[in-house]
Amino acid sequence: MATRPIGIRPDQQPEHLDQCRRCVLWEAATQAVPGAGPRHAPLMLVGEQPGDQEDLQGKPFVGPAGALLDRALDEAGVDRGQVYVTNAVKHFKWEPRGKRRLHKTPAQREVEACHYWIERELAEHDPKVVVALGATALKSVLQKSTVKLQASMGGAIEHEGRLVIATFHPSYALRSPDAATRESAYRAIVEAFKHAHQLIQKYPK
Ligand code: URA
Numbered sequence: 437m438a439t440r441p442i443g444i445r446p447d448q449q450p451e452h453l454d455q456c457r458r459c460v461l462w463e464a465a466t467q468a469v470p471g472a473g474p475r476h477a478p479l480m481l482v483g484e485q486p487g488d489q490e491d492l493q494g495k496p497f498v499g500p501a502g503a504l505l506d507r508a509l510d511e512a513g514v515d516r517g518q519v520y521v522t523n524a525v526k527h528f529k530w531e532p533r534g535k536r537r538l539h540k541t542p543a544q545r546e547v548e549a550c551h552y553w554i555e556r557e558l559a560e561h562d563p564k565v566v567v568a569l570g571a572t573a574l575k576s577v578l579q580k581s582t583v584k585l586q587a588s589m590g591g592a593i594e595h596e597g598r599l600v601i602a603t604f605h606p607s608y609a610l611r612s613p614d615a616a617t618r619e620s621a622y623r624a625i626v627e628a629f630k631h632a633h634q635l636i637q638k639y640p641k
Contacts, residue, residue: 446549453526459549461527461542466491471522471557478636479514480563481505482554482573483523484605488537491528496521501606505569508606508622512629520561524576525550539607547576558598564639565632566598569625570605589624592635599635603628 450456453468462468469486472495481497489499497505509516524547530537542550554576558566568574571585577600578593588602609621 459546461529465527467494468526469496473520477520478564479632480520480566483569484572485523485525485542486528496523504606504610508625511626514629514633524573544581565635567601567632574602601628601632
């Protein structure tokens, strides 16, 4: 008989996020981090997973990547208060490095297990436009593990009645080693937000 480590139950259909045991990430996280923003917001932003600050505060994008996100939204003329912000994976995956908790990229099986929650959020809020921040978010939103981020950028992708715009993850614009890459990634994020904003004006709900 196939065995599975205790704690992994991809078939589980929990009602509340804090009960989720669909993968093992809950074990090392402080808490699950739900999405935040108004119900039925026309724009949904999807990140990868909570970081250290998000894990402690229980809110998405409140750490350094969130500060960059806020700046880019502001520059694009988008009010964060009108946007629903969430993550492909709801628990912080990390490894210890001295006293710090270092981010670890979630495995595809963890992204798939957590897609259960994204689907519920999409159904509940029914956004017109979804901006996928980085490759993990894009794979989750399109439900396609082979999709490539760079090849998907620059236009809107129609998916299940919505428009999906792919761009870099804010952490890439924050942590890339050279300044020119950081700046061009930041500009691409701002352009993606402007594009999303234009589409929402053009095709109101
Ligand atoms: N990075 C993410 O992808 N999401 C957050 O909420 C914070 C950092």
